[in-house]
Amino acid sequence: MSEEQIKELEIQFEARIARDEKIEPKDWMPEKYRQTHIRQMSQHAHSEIIGMLPEGNWITRAPTLRRKVALLAKVQDEGGHGLYLYSATETLGITRDELLEQLHTGKAKYSSIFNYPAISWADMGAIGWLVDGAAIINQIALCGASYGPYARAMVRICKEESFHQRQGYEILVTLMKGTQEQKNMAQDALNRFWWPSLMMFGPTDAESPHTAQSMKWKLKRKTNDDLRQQFIDQTVPQAELIGLTIPDSDLKWNEEKQQYDSGEINWDEFWQVVKGHGPCNKERMKARIAAHENGQWVRDAAMAYAEKKEKRKTNK
Amino acid sequence: MKNNNLYKYILNIADNTLILGQRLGELCGHGPSLETDIACTNISLDLFGQTRNYYQYAAKLKGKNCTEDDIAFLRKEHEYLNVLLVEQPNTDFGYVMVRQFLFDVYHLLFLQELQKSKDQTLSAIANKAIKEVSYHYRFSSDWIKRLGDGTEESHQRTQNAINDLWTYTDELFHQTETDKSIIEEGIGVNTLKLKEEYYIRVNKILQDATLEIPESKYFQKGGKQGMHTEHLGHLLSDLQYMQRTYPNMQW
Numbered sequence: 001m002s003e004e005q006i007k008e009l010e011i012q013f014e015a016r017i018a019r020d021e022k023i024e025p026k027d028w029m030p031e032k033y034r035q036t037h038i039r040q041m042s043q044h045a046h047s048e049i050i051g052m053l054p055e056g057n058w059i060t061r062a063p064t065l066r067r068k069v070a071l072l073a074k075v076q077d078e079g080g081h082g083l084y085l086y087s088a089t090e091t092l093g094i095t096r097d098e099l100l101e102q103l104h105t106g107k108a109k110y111s112s113i114f115n116y117p118a119i120s121w122a123d124m125g126a127i128g129w130l131v132d133g134a135a136i137i138n139q140i141a142l143c144g145a146s147y148g149p150y151a152r153a154m155v156r157i158c159k160e161e162s163f164h165q166r167q168g169y170e171i172l173v174t175l176m177k178g179t180q181e182q183k184n185m186a187q188d189a190l191n192r193f194w195w196p197s198l199m200m201f202g203p204t205d206a207e208s209p210h211t212a213q214s215m216k217w218k219l220k221r222k223t224n225d226d227l228r229q230q231f232i233d234q235t236v237p238q239a240e241l242i243g244l245t246i247p248d249s250d251l252k253w254n255e256e257k258q259q260y261d262s263g264e265i266n267w268d269e270f271w272q273v274v275k276g277h278g279p280c281n282k283e284r285m286k287a288r289i290a291a292h293e294n295g296q297w298v299r300d301a302a303m304a305y306a307e308k309k310e311k312r313k314t315n316k
Numbered sequence: 317m318k319n320n321n322l323y324k325y326i327l328n329i330a331d332n333t334l335i336l337g338q339r340l341g342e343l344c345g346h347g348p349s350l351e352t353d354i355a356c357t358n359i360s361l362d363l364f365g366q367t368r369n370y371y372q373y374a375a376k377l378k379g380k381n382c383t384e385d386d387i388a389f390l391r392k393e394h395e396y397l398n399v400l401l402v403e404q405p406n407t408d409f410g411y412v413m414v415r416q417f418l419f420d421v422y423h424l425l426f427l428q429e430l431q432k433s434k435d436q437t438l439s440a441i442a443n444k445a446i447k448e449v450s451y452h453y454r455f456s457s458d459w460i461k462r463l464g465d466g467t468e469e470s471h472q473r474t475q476n477a478i479n480d481l482w483t484y485t486d487e488l489f490h491q492t493e494t495d496k497s498i499i500e501e502g503i504g505v506n507t508l509k510l511k512e513e514y515y516i517r518v519n520k521i522l523q524d525a526t527l528e529i530p531e532s533k534y535f536q537k538g539g540k541q542g543m544h545t546e547h548l549g550h551l552l553s554d555l556q557y558m559q560r561t562y563p564n565m566q567w
Contacts, residue, residue, distance in 0.1 A: 049345075052344065052345035053345050056346070059342070060338060060342055060554040061555070061558055063558035063559060063567035064567050065371070065388050066368075069361060069364050069368070072364070075357070079344075079345070079353050080354060082350055083354070086350075177566070178566055179565055181565075287345075291346040294348065296348075297469045297473065298348035298352070298409045298470065300466070300470070301462055301466025301470030302462050303466075304466045305461065308465065
């Protein structure tokens with residue numbers, strides 16, 4: 001294809017995006033659009049499966065049968081989201097094996113929030129309420145993304161996430177109605193998860209390298225800072241309602257702007273965790289790689305069996 | 317308690333599903349592939365669902381504000397009445413599938429009979445559970461075939477698991493005094509009648525999977541009387557952690 005032809009295709013492509021048309025797997029797309037989508041969608045898929053680990057840590061210790069079943073179902077949903085997102089990413093011409101390889105070698109990233117430890121039962125509440133809450137805000141913005149398979153995945157995933165968020169909040173509501181010890185447990189979980197949840201929206205707009213291009217392609221429809229503000233405004237009243245205190249002494253309602261002013265995020269911590277030096281980065285990767293490597297013989301067996309079966313069929 | 321025998325009999329059934337569900341729950345997020353991970357979690361969820369139905373019924377029989385969670389979390393080790401098979405650890409995916417398969421074959425035959433129980437609640441639970449367990453059986457027997465007839469490594473690992481877990485199969489049919497009286501009342505399942513069919517089915521799948529049927533005639537039992545392997549205590553220390561550390565609270 002000549003340079004001119006490519007230029008022409010690019011103009012048509014940009015026009016389709018401008019008209020809010022969905023781009024589908026077989027449509028022509030600029031290579032950079034494809035690569036950017038592979039990066040973001042797989043990062044999202046990786047986050048789902050790494051996200052299974054901190055909560056998975058409490059499945060065996062959930063305090064009641066009802067809570068155990070709900071937690072199991074939640075973590076299973078995350079696995080389902082991962083599966084769904086890997087499949088959506090595969091439509092861009094890359095395999096799940098390649099994507100996992102990128103995760104395991106550290107080439108691909110996942111959401112940093114999962115590098116924080118889940119050390120008490122109340123963390124199951126805080127993660128559902130805050131982490132899934134932040135994820136929904138990010139993902140609702142993505143339901144209108146230009147790439148069709150991604151946008152459709154988001155619609156479906158958002159429905160389940162909002163159920164998870166309510167479930168998490170309800171865990172904390174129950175704790176806040178309980179003994180002083182339970183209330184302390186809930187407050188402690190909020191203290192630890194509040195700031196990392198705000199960091200989930202990524203660096204400030206000024207520091208975000210991909211924002212401008214992603215906004216243009218409608219892979220992103222709102223900036224990091226806008227989404228973060230939306231999360232704060234939505235979450236603060238929920239905390240107050242059940243007697244939890246947001247661990248930010250600068251937090252106060254700004255009547256003029258009709259939103260909350262809040263304190264400065266510790267960006268050094270953010271970059272430290274992103275660069276692999278958070279509390280659990282190494283453990284998470286170890287657990288993931290171990291699952292993959294320990295499963296190799298199982299996947300090999302399934303493949304070998306399928307081939308044998310196929311051969312037997314053709315020999316008949 | 318008036319219905320003490322029935323109460324104990326229900327625990328005998330439900331402790332199996334509780335402990336096996338707990339074992340499968342340990343694997344969530346660590347499976348060999350996303351598909352198997354999701355499937356094993358699904359089976360775990362089914363088993364916990366069944367457990368809750370049984371325990372809620374048992375709690376009602378016990379009265380005095382007893383709840384499903386009191387039964388699940390607040391007994392001593394020797395008061396759990398599950399068979400030894402289900403408490404065996406997740407050594408590798410071969411052990412997980414063999415344990416599942418050896419239990420599923422029994423579980424399916426058992427529920428088919430429990431459906432005919434004179435006790436309407438038990439019959440209804442069995443009726444619902446059987447649909448789920450049919451799927452468990454299909455899943456685990458398919459995997460036994462894949463693993464047994466897959467690669468040399470998978471064959472060997474699965475054969476090892478069969479050899480190690482075989483010793484726990486006979487206990488599935490063991491009848492305690494409680495079982496006997498409940499069977500006489502037309503409520504319980506006469507497991508002795510399931511034994512022949514069980515080994516026919518198991519052997520058939522193992523043969524299809526090119527696996528050898530162990531010849532050992534030595535079997536272990538004791539779980540049904542509350543005498544367990546060393547593994548159960550550790551499983552319970554996880555299971556009971558919250559209820560023991562923070563007693564008498566709502567969650």
